[in-house]
Amino acid sequence: QAGLTQPPSVSKGLRQTATLTCTGNNNNVGNQGAAWLQQHQGHPPKVLSYRNNNRPSEISERFSASRSGNTASLTITGLQPEDEADYYCSAWDSSLSAWVFGGGTKLTVL
Amino acid sequence: QVQLVESGGGVVQPGRSLTVSCAASGFTFSDYNMHWVRQAPGKGLEWVALIWYHGRETFYADSVKGRFTISRDNSKHTLYLHMHSLRAEDTAVYYCATEYSYGSGSKPFDIWGQGTMVTVSS
Numbered sequence: 001q002a003g004l005t006q007p008p009s010v011s012k013g014l015r016q017t018a019t020l021t022c023t024g025n026n027n028n029v030g031n032q033g034a035a036w037l038q039q040h041q042g043h044p045p046k047v048l049s050y051r052n053n054n055r056p057s058e059i060s061e062r063f064s065a066s067r068s069g070n071t072a073s074l075t076i077t078g079l080q081p082e083d084e085a086d087y088y089c090s091a092w093d094s095s096l097s098a099w100v101f102g103g104g105t106k107l108t109v110l
Numbered sequence: 111q112v113q114l115v116e117s118g119g120g121v122v123q124p125g126r127s128l129t130v131s132c133a134a135s136g137f138t139f140s141d142y143n144m145h146w147v148r149q150a151p152g153k154g155l156e157w158v159a160l161i162w163y164h165g166r167e168t169f170y171a172d173s174v175k176g177r178f179t180i181s182r183d184n185s186k187h188t189l190y191l192h193m194h195s196l197r198a199e200d201t202a203v204y205y206c207a208t209e210y211s212y213g214s215g216s217k218p219f220d221i222w223g224q225g226t227m228v229t230v231s232s
Contacts, residue, residue, distance in 0.1 A: 035218050037155070044205055044222040045147075045155065052215050088155050090219065097169050099145070099157040099218075 004029065004089050004102035011108040016079050020105050022072040022089030028100055034072035034089040036065055039104075045088065049074065076107075084109045112136035112221055114206050119226030122196055130226050132189040132206030137221070140164075140184040143209040145219065146191045148202035158204070159191065163211070174200075196230045203227050 005023040012018040022034050033051040049055055049065035062077045072089055089102040118130040132144070146158040159180040160169045168180050179192040189206050203225040209218040 037219060039155075044224055045207075045219065046222070047217075047219045050215070050217050056217075056220065086154075090155075090157065092218075096172075098171055099160065099169075101147075101155045101157055104154040 003100050004034065004091060006087075006089060006102035006105045008103065009106045009108065011110055012079055013110045014079055014081070018076045018079055018083075018107060020074045020076075020087050020089075020107065022074075022102050024070050024072070024091055024093075024100070026070060027095040028091035028093040029067065029072050029089075030070040031094055032092055033067050034065075034091040036063075036072075036074045037088045037090065039086045039088065041085075048087075051091065079109045081109055083107060114208070114221055114223035116204060116206055116223045116226035119204065119228045121229045121231060123232050124197060124230055126196055127192070127194045128196060128228060129190055129192045130204050130228065132191075132223055134187045134189070134208075137208075139182075139187040141210065143211055143216075144180075144182060144189045145207045145209060146180060146189075147205045147207055147219075148200075149205070149225075150199075150202040153202075156202070160209070161189070193228070196228075198230050201228060201230050 036049040037045040039045040048063045053065040064075050066073050086104045088104045093100050113135045115133045122128045143162050145160050161180045165182050177195045181190045205225045206223045207219045208221040
């Protein structure tokens with residue numbers, strides 16, 4: 001099953017803004033959008049944004065999701081040390097009748 | 111409190127079978143679709159399977175189709191993953207996660223368990 005494409009790593013400075021991307025196709029990201037998850041080493045993932053770009057109530061406003069065509073984006077403003085983590089996108093693929101994940105982006109906060 | 115607790119992981123020989131479970135508490139389990147997602151050591155997340163809230167529809171990743179079966183017992187608030195013909199590449203932490211569907215949308219991967227480790231090795 002073809003997954004979604006994410007850059008393996010992104011590095012940004014403290015208090016800067018990072019934008020992570022996730023590219024799919026018309027059957028997944030372009031169809032129903034992507035969810036975004038954060039995973040710290042040794043912990044289960046945590047959802048940051050649902051497919052409609054809405055955040056769970058407990059997630060900081062510093063995290064915002066958007067979509068343009070077949071590419072979904074997660075923007076993190078005012079980067080903090082605790083934002084250093086792996087970030088994954090995921091989408092339902094209507095042609096596969098399956099969920100697909102991106103390979104993940106490791107965010108380093110310098 | 112809202113909680114998912116996986117169990118049943120362990121070391122199993124290639125070609126053998128294993129069932130892992132996910133016990134839910136603190137929410138109405140029968141209202142939620144449920145996923146299994148796995149993560150091989152040092153690797154990314156891989157979606158494995160989905161079962162709808164009523165249990166009558168299931169979906170699988172190609173990598174496990176025909177070998178794994180997802181099921182649930184809403185009376186016991188428990189999700190299962192029955193794994194057969196296990197291979198070394200099935201070695202991973204297996205997580206269960208919820209998805210709440212409403213109207214035209216859903217909240218996928220909202221609640222996660224801590225995971226259970228399955229190691230396939232001779």
